[in-house]
Amino acid sequence: xxxxSIKGSKRESVGKVSTKALRNAGKVPCVLYGGDQALHxxxxxxxxxxxxxxxxxxxxxxxxESGEKFKAILQDIQFHPVSDKILHIDFYExxxxxxxxxxxxxxxxxxxxxVLLGGNLRNPFxxxxxxxxxxxxxDFINADISELxxxxxxxxxxxxxxxxxxxxxxxxxxxxxxxxxxAVAADEEEGEEGEEGAEGxxxxxxxxxxxxxx
Numbered sequence: 001x002x003x004x005s006i007k008g009s010k011r012e013s014v015g016k017v018s019t020k021a022l023r024n025a026g027k028v029p030c031v032l033y034g035g036d037q038a039l040h041x042x043x044x045x046x047x048x049x050x051x052x053x054x055x056x057x058x059x060x061x062x063x064x065e066s067g068e069k070f071k072a073i074l075q076d077i078q079f080h081p082v083s084d085k086i087l088h089i090d091f092y093e094x095x096x097x098x099x100x101x102x103x104x105x106x107x108x109x110x111x112x113x114x115v116l117l118g119g120n121l122r123n124p125f126x127x128x129x130x131x132x133x134x135x136x137x138x139d140f141i142n143a144d145i146s147e148l149x150x151x152x153x154x155x156x157x158x159x160x161x162x163x164x165x166x167x168x169x170x171x172x173x174x175x176x177x178x179x180x181x182x183a184v185a186a187d188e189e190e191g192e193e194g195e196e197g198a199e200g201x202x203x204x205x206x207x208x209x210x211x212x213x214x
Contacts, residue, residue, distance in 0.1 A: 001057070001058065001059055001134070001137045001138070001139055002056075002058050002059075002139065003058055003059045003060065003061045003071070004050050004051045004058045004059075004060055004061065005060075005061045005063065006043050006047045006048070006051070006060050006061065006062050006063070007043060007044075007047065007063050007064075007065075008030065008041040008042055008043035008047075008062060008063070008064055008065075009041060009042055009043070009064060009065045010039070010040065010041050010064055010065070010066060011029065011040040011041055011042055014029075014040050022042050023085075023087070026044060026045050026046075027042045027043060027044055027045065028042060028043060028044075028045050028047075028048060028086045028087070028088065028089055029042050029087075029088055029089075030042060030043060030088070030089045030090070030091060031088075031089075031090050031091070032062065032070060032072055032091045032092075032093055033075070033090065033091065033092050033093065034072070034091075034092045034093030034094070034095075035070075035093050039070075041062070041064060045085070045086055048086060048089065051074060052074070052077060052086065055105060055126075056105060056139065056140075057102060057103065057104055057105060057127075057139070057140075059071060059072065059073055059094065059134065059137075060072045060073065060074060060091060062091065070091075070093050071093070071094040071134065072091040072092055072093050072094055073091065073092050073094060073100060073102060074089065074090075074091060075090045075091060075092045076089070076090040077089050077090070094134045095134075096133065096134060096135065097133060098133065099131050099132055099133050100131070100132070100133075100134060100137070101129060101130070101131045101167065102129070102130055102137060103127040103128070103129055103130075104127060104128055104129075104130045104137070104138055104139075104140060104141055105126065105127050105139075105140040105141070106123070106125050106126060106127060106128050106140070106141050106143055106174060107140045107141065107142055107143065108121075108123060108143050108145050108175060109142050109143065109144050109145070109146070110144050110145050110146025110147075111145070111146060112145045112146065112147075112148040112149075112152075112175075112177050113146075113147070113148065113149050114148050114149040114150040114151070114152060114177030115148075115177060117149070117150060118150075118179075118180055119149075119150040119177040119178060119179055119180060120177065120178050120179075120180045121145070121148075121175065121176075121177055122175070122176045122177075122178055123143075123174060123175045123176075124173070124174075125172075125174050128141055128156070128166055128167075128168060128174070129166070129167040129168065130164050130165065130166055130167065131164065131165045131167055132163060132164035132165065136162070136163035136164050137164065138162070138164060141159060141166070142159075142160070143158075143159060143174050143175055145175050145177075148175065148176075148177045149177065150177050150178070150179055151177065151178075151179070152176070152177055153173050153175065153176040153177075154173070154174055154175040154176070155170060155171055155172055155173050155174065156168045156169065156170050156171070156172045156174060157170035157171065159174070
């Protein structure tokens with residue numbers, strides 16, 4: 001998995017006054033968990049743009065002014081309710097031999113034949129929760145839909161997991177091709193037109209067979 005570098009400074013004070021001063025200076029207060037004790041630091045808000053404002057998932061390489069370096073994942077983030085500015089970020093430190101859980105993007109590949117025939121593709125999940133050691137975390141999970149016809153579905157059990165574990169039940173549907181409402185409506189209209197045509201033909205035949213009134 002790709003990593004984003006973040007340069008920060010340790011926070012000497014974690015009170016409300018110092019936190020407000022950091023935000024006014026364009027910095028984000030952060031906490032790194034997972035080690036022997038929580039580590040408080042701050043970094044420029046622009047440092048997080050590639051980590052936060054993206055559909056992709058990255059690990060973070062945190063480097064402090066003291067020379068300390070940490071590998072981590074973003075665990076929680078708080079935004080201002082009006083301005084959407086980043087208020088606070090929690091990170092979790094990674095260990096090479098310790099499994100972690102992350103939401104990994106699901107990427108659909110191929111073209112479903114059922115869609116070409118008028119079906120609707122439904123994919124309810126944008127990400128899937130995955131557990132693995134950091135070195136085995138994938139950038140994304142591929143779901144091949146190239147064999148899905150109308151009525152077919154793809155579940156977690158059909159996905160190749162490699163060296164990671166998908167934390168969803170095997171029967172969880174990740175992609176499905178359904179009959180579109182337009183197609184159903186068109187079929188119903190054709191059926192109604194066919195019935196009306198048959199009724200008209202029967203009426204005409206009855207009129208021809210009936211004797212003329214004297």
